[in-house]
Amino acid sequence: MRLKKEESLKDLVTFKPNKLEPIHNWYWYKEGYSKGFVEVFLKRFKANSNSLVLDPFAGVGTTSLTCKEYGVPSVAFDVSPLTVLVSKVKTRDYDIEKLQEAVKEAGKWKFVKPDKIPKDKWLKRIFSKYALEDIVFYRAKIAEVKDEKIRDFLALALIDSAMKSSFAYKDGAFVRIVKKGVPPVKKVFKYKIHRMLKDLKKAELNPVPTKVEVGDARDIELEDESVDFVITSPPYLNKIEYTKIYKTEYALFFNQPETKLRAFVGSRVEDFGDMPPIAEAYFKDMTLVMKELYRVCKKDAKLAIVIGGGCFPEGVIEVDTKLANIAQDIGFKVDRILVARENWCTKKRVIKIGKMRESVVLLKKS
Numbered sequence: 518m519r520l521k522k523e524e525s526l527k528d529l530v531t532f533k534p535n536k537l538e539p540i541h542n543w544y545w546y547k548e549g550y551s552k553g554f555v556e557v558f559l560k561r562f563k564a565n566s567n568s569l570v571l572d573p574f575a576g577v578g579t580t581s582l583t584c585k586e587y588g589v590p591s592v593a594f595d596v597s598p599l600t601v602l603v604s605k606v607k608t609r610d611y612d613i614e615k616l617q618e619a620v621k622e623a624g625k626w627k628f629v630k631p632d633k634i635p636k637d638k639w640l641k642r643i644f645s646k647y648a649l650e651d652i653v654f655y656r657a658k659i660a661e662v663k664d665e666k667i668r669d670f671l672a673l674a675l676i677d678s679a680m681k682s683s684f685a686y687k688d689g690a691f692v693r694i695v696k697k698g699v700p701p702v703k704k705v706f707k708y709k710i711h712r713m714l715k716d717l718k719k720a721e722l723n724p725v726p727t728k729v730e731v732g733d734a735r736d737i738e739l740e741d742e743s744v745d746f747v748i749t750s751p752p753y754l755n756k757i758e759y760t761k762i763y764k765t766e767y768a769l770f771f772n773q774p775e776t777k778l779r780a781f782v783g784s785r786v787e788d789f790g791d792m793p794p795i796a797e798a799y800f801k802d803m804t805l806v807m808k809e810l811y812r813v814c815k816k817d818a819k820l821a822i823v824i825g826g827g828c829f830p831e832g833v834i835e836v837d838t839k840l841a842n843i844a845q846d847i848g849f850k851v852d853r854i855l856v857a858r859e860n861w862c863t864k865k866r867v868i869k870i871g872k873m874r875e876s877v878v879l880l881k882k883s
């Protein structure tokens with residue numbers, strides 16, 4: 518299998534560069550890649566307004582928004598209602614005048630202390646009483662907004678503002694509590710809605726078909742042979758427990774029990790041979806995903822899939838080559854594997870076990 522180092526992708530496979538990109542930076546998503554990454558592959562694949570790009574693991578819509586910026590139609594799915602909300606708000610076409618009016622109105626909402634605040638122990642640890650009161654007040658005001666696009670726009674602003682006004686610190690796979698001075702939710706929210714509006718006014722994006730829905734990559738709701746290109750990044754093996762990291766957002770804004778979210782790739786633990794059970798379950802699920810991708814891709818479709826190695830106390834599991842083999846068995850041609858970066862896999866945070874690659878697996882449906 519052809520492995521090639523590609524230094525230029527080192528930062529692009531991370532979310533960091535998005536920090537400086539309007540709209541892309543509306544919600545920080547550590548698990549995402551950057552706009553620059555999608556640009557590289559839209560250009561390499563020569564995508565245009567007649568192509569359809571699929572991202573079956575949409576995250577916060579980096580692929581979808583970049584496609585929209587380039588006038589390329591796209592469709593995307595994610596199992597997480599939180600990230601789908603973020604993606605939708607970032608990629609919708611707005612009536613700017615109407616939105617401007619709504620933002621002005623929301624900026625004038627007069628705070629009224631709510632009768633009740635959540636009793637949840639976790640929420641009480643990561644928010645001050647005042648922050649929780651603000652969140653509950655704004656949440657109720659936003660729920661009254663009739664227009665779905667405006668309601669979602671304000672909801673995203675509130676979710677982000679709440680997290681900025683919390684003591685939560687997302688540290689890898691954990692959320693730590695760091696008691697520090699935080700800005701009031703009211704202030705962050707008002708600033709945020711004005712900034713989001715400003716970004717949209719500047720962006721002047723052309724309407725292009727962009728669909729993002731809740732869906733499972735193991736069962737993609739698309740016709741056979743309908744997709745020209747896939748630019749995506751599945752969850753990394755044994756890396757992120759999404760349900761834990763985003764539990765605050767879910768507890769506050771999505772009336773959804775945690776268990777319902779455990780349909781994530783690799784979360785069905787089964788008993789297998791020589792790999793940790795979680796890795797076996799992961800590759801079983803990824804086989805289902807690759808089969809679905811084969812089904813929905815047109816002949817000659819090209820795919821760029823970012824993936825990282827798995828770190829286990831027993832050693833490193835190479836995911837890029839294993840995924841490429843799975844794809845090949847299904848019928849894809851493996852063009853090459855571009856190695857974007859290498860990280861140490863460690864035990865107890867300090868003992869080095871081995872190096873893990875973060876790579877882009879390039880495939881073609883021949």
Ligand SMILES: C[S@@+](CC[C@H](N)C(=O)[O-])C[C@H]1O[C@@H](n2cnc3c(N)ncnc32)[C@H](O)[C@@H]1O
Nearest residue numbers: 549550574576577579595596597733734781782
């Ligand atoms: C690595 S992130 C993708 C980030 C994205 N490229 C971005 O820039 O925002 C993987 C995503 O896959 C989603 N996911 C996990 N299991 C899934 C499944 N079975 N079907 C669809 N999405 C899934 C997670 O919710 C997460 O948002």
